[in-house]
Amino acid sequence: MTLPQTDVLSEVRHQSPTALELRGITKRFPLVLANDNISMDVGWGSVHALCGENGAGKSTLMKIVYGSQPPTSGEIIVDGQPVTFNSPADAIARGIGMVFQHFQLVDTLTVTENVILGAEPTQGTSINYGAARKRVAELVKQFGFDLDPDAVVGELPVGQQQKVEILKTLYRGARILILDEPTAVLTPAETDELFDFLKNQYAKSGNAVIFISHKLHEVLHISDTISVIRDGKMIGTIPAAGATTETLAKMMVGRDVTLKVNKTPANPREVALDVQNVVVKGEHKNAVDGVSFQVRAGEIVGIAGVEGNGQSELVEAITGLLPVQSGQITYLGKSAKGVKEVEASGVSHIPEDRNERGLVLDMSTAENYILGEQDREPFAGPLGLLKLDVIEKNARDLSEEYDVRPRSTSLPAGSYSGGNAQKLIVAREMRKGPKILVASQPTRGVDIGAIEFIHSSIVKARDQGLAVLLISADLGEVMNLSDRILVMYEGKIAGEVPAAQATETGLGLMMTGSGGAAGQASPAQVSPAQISTTQQEGERQ
Numbered sequence: 001m002t003l004p005q006t007d008v009l010s011e012v013r014h015q016s017p018t019a020l021e022l023r024g025i026t027k028r029f030p031l032v033l034a035n036d037n038i039s040m041d042v043g044w045g046s047v048h049a050l051c052g053e054n055g056a057g058k059s060t061l062m063k064i065v066y067g068s069q070p071p072t073s074g075e076i077i078v079d080g081q082p083v084t085f086n087s088p089a090d091a092i093a094r095g096i097g098m099v100f101q102h103f104q105l106v107d108t109l110t111v112t113e114n115v116i117l118g119a120e121p122t123q124g125t126s127i128n129y130g131a132a133r134k135r136v137a138e139l140v141k142q143f144g145f146d147l148d149p150d151a152v153v154g155e156l157p158v159g160q161q162q163k164v165e166i167l168k169t170l171y172r173g174a175r176i177l178i179l180d181e182p183t184a185v186l187t188p189a190e191t192d193e194l195f196d197f198l199k200n201q202y203a204k205s206g207n208a209v210i211f212i213s214h215k216l217h218e219v220l221h222i223s224d225t226i227s228v229i230r231d232g233k234m235i236g237t238i239p240a241a242g243a244t245t246e247t248l249a250k251m252m253v254g255r256d257v258t259l260k261v262n263k264t265p266a267n268p269r270e271v272a273l274d275v276q277n278v279v280v281k282g283e284h285k286n287a288v289d290g291v292s293f294q295v296r297a298g299e300i301v302g303i304a305g306v307e308g309n310g311q312s313e314l315v316e317a318i319t320g321l322l323p324v325q326s327g328q329i330t331y332l333g334k335s336a337k338g339v340k341e342v343e344a345s346g347v348s349h350i351p352e353d354r355n356e357r358g359l360v361l362d363m364s365t366a367e368n369y370i371l372g373e374q375d376r377e378p379f380a381g382p383l384g385l386l387k388l389d390v391i392e393k394n395a396r397d398l399s400e401e402y403d404v405r406p407r408s409t410s411l412p413a414g415s416y417s418g419g420n421a422q423k424l425i426v427a428r429e430m431r432k433g434p435k436i437l438v439a440s441q442p443t444r445g446v447d448i449g450a451i452e453f454i455h456s457s458i459v460k461a462r463d464q465g466l467a468v469l470l471i472s473a474d475l476g477e478v479m480n481l482s483d484r485i486l487v488m489y490e491g492k493i494a495g496e497v498p499a500a501q502a503t504e505t506g507l508g509l510m511m512t513g514s515g516g517a518a519g520q521a522s523p524a525q526v527s528p529a530q531i532s533t534t535q536q537e538g539e540r541q
């Protein structure tokens, strides 16, 4: 294979003013009509957002455009030419690239190796690595990406890993770039950088961006045009100029949505979760390095931080998944070891990786709703015999209460859309009536109506005495839901801020170590002005 010529930032003459035209796309799955006669036009040089509730059919539509799923019927037209895609390779050949929510990178390979994987330039029968490396370095420079072509991908922060994913598509000459919830794991600064590239370089050079997002303020900020899908149908396409989060939310959900969490000040009681000087070993250094804090019954303590700063390991230690090297964790005054004992102490856990830890993807909805409780009352009798009618009713009731769609007790968990899968986990964990809830990214990928519901369920449980530890990469969520906010940086608590005084800028600075020393910084190391510059900013979500 010769080296792809990928000067996607130099303008080309397009055949048609429209990059992508979808005509009557329908996709039928056994239980649902995921896309129902959808038509949509995306113009060259524009950023086009695709919004809609969980399960509305956004990812399905984009997978069809990317050739990873065939439509049941309908037509795709790229730059004026009707196309049929049998695989992503066909779509890539027509200049379409897609960046998925779950990165598809090989952690042990370098940036260059990942970028060229499957499209390696060859010299005779061997890979011309030197030429590839030179090309990747040129592209990194051209796009202004802050990336080392020789860095091992597994050691990079998520923001840079995402750039590798984008680079992969640009290296292959993508002129239409699809991104599925690209900012879910980024810091505010990384998000700004990404948007600047997409809008001011990539789209400005005449390419097209389609991006799926549940974050409406971002949608309004970056896009030129917004299409909204509901229940598989196209509700409408509007210009971003003049739209508001309220109008968009209403178009998506079909009713008015409260965008701010309604909660009264917390009324903290006794200590429920006590973490003292906890150290958890990481691969090279301590992942959690002497962390201490308490969460009381009746309060929500949020942990903000860039992913990879020890939050995951801290959660795994608290939930009994990882051993604690030193220090102590107590639950309602008692210590516990391992997942079972921790659970028995009244701890529920919403895990950050729903596919790996939260669900058994090929098991049914009803079975997933009782994971961890399948051997005991109320779901099993004394001899371990399953009470199938109770299990079935439990699934029906929870799916109804948490609006998990489609309503099915037998659907394998792997067939739910991302947000509905998340609602299933939240429903299961809240049903247990925990005393302590460890919620990692509880609304990642969840739509605005469901976020409203999950947040109000958590607040209601807090008011009844639940102690909540919230870990979220979504700063808006941390600021909206928490009563107190701790910031984690390089395995340590870099500071604490009352939620009422927090702003995105201030937290963002602390999260990247710029707000204070890298060590066990005190809140005073971040200037109050940085933490609470604009109240308005804190209320953006």
Ligand SMILES: Nc1ncnc2c1ncn2[C@@H]1O[C@H](COP(=O)(O)OP(=O)(O)OP(=O)(O)O)[C@@H](O)[C@H]1O
Residues within 6 Å of the ligand: 029, 030, 031, 032, 033, 034, 052, 053, 054, 055, 056, 057, 058, 059, 060, 061, 405, 406, 415, 416, 417, 418, 419, 420, 445, 447
């Ligand atoms: N492989 C599949 N088999 C069966 N049903 C599926 C499959 N993939 C998606 N669906 C269903 O199609 C519908 C649309 O799902 P899709 O993932 O496109 O929604 P979405 O709008 O991207 O949602 P989210 O915001 O939650 O990611 C959902 O009801 C989902 O359960």
